[in-house]
Amino acid sequence: MDFSSLKLFNSLRKDTRRQFAVIxxxxFGRAVCETLHNLGYDVLGTDIDEKRVAQALTVRIASSAIQLDSTEPTALKQAGIFEFDTVIVAIGNYVQESIVTTLNLKEAGVEYVVAKASSEIHVKLLKRVGANFVVFPEYEAGRDLAYRITKPAILDRFELDTEHSIVEVIVPDEFDGKTLEELEIRNRYGLNVLAVGNEQKFIVNPTPTQRLHKGLAMVVIGSNKDIKRLPI
Incomplete structure (x- = not known):
């Protein structure tokens, strides 16, 4: 299972939000544009660099793309950006431009603004000016690498908040050949098993009689403290 970028795209996934603008x-912005566009959404891409806009149109990673300076409210208004329900500010490496753009969007009444940050201070500033959701890709990538190095049995991890996660783990040797009922994972570890399987197929919401085996993976949800108690 692949939880990469799950936080970002789950934050965007609402039935009423079918049109997105990516600034x-x-x-990062190209990846967001391309993914949303491939999912069938109407996506407007913008950049101050005309070459990037031309490239986006050439490779068709967005429904449309225009060149504009997002720090200018008038430019955003003329482009119709304020009419979008969801706008992603993907200019995280330019802190001032990122903050001013986010502020422009929120002051104009844009309902949902996602912003990319490049530092912890940047995260705080973006939230201060009204960003509804902030992503910090470099931090998240470093954290995930640390988990992979120290906990190789954890195949994937999605943090719900600072204290709870969903993780995909290799079935521990201690669980081999036993059913979920026999293991009493919820009673013993305080965790719920969401799925069991492998890359080809997962059984979602497995029954208590589901038997675990070496070579399989299981997806569990719970507190980080309880996840650490698993014999992995």
Whole structure:
């Protein structure tokens, strides 16, 4: 299972939000544009760099793309950006421009603004000016690497908040051949098993009689403290 970027795209996934504007067409912005566009959403990409805009149109990673300076409220208004329900500010490496753009959007009444940050201070400033959701890709990538190095049995991890996560783990040797009922994972560890399987197929919401085996993975949800108690 792949939880990469799950926080970001789950934060965008609402039935009433079918149109997105992405401001900033660097690597991060292009990835967001392309993914949303491939999912079938109407996406407007913008950048101050005309070459990036032209490239976005050439490779068709967005429904449309225009060149504009997002720090200018008039430019945003003329482009119709304020009419979008959701706008992603993907210019995290330019702190001042990122903050001013986010502020412009919120002051104009944009309902939902997602912003990319490049530092912890940047995260705080973006939240202060009204960003509804802030992503910090470099921090998240470093944290995930640390988990992979120290806990190789954890295949994937999605943090729900600072204290709770969903993790995909290799079935421990101690669980081999036993059913979920026999293991009493919820009573013993305070965790709920969401799925069991492998890359080809997962059984979602497995029954208590589901038997675990070496080579399989299981997806569990619970507190980070309880997840650490698993024999992995």
């Amino acid at each position: 900033g067409l660097g690597r």
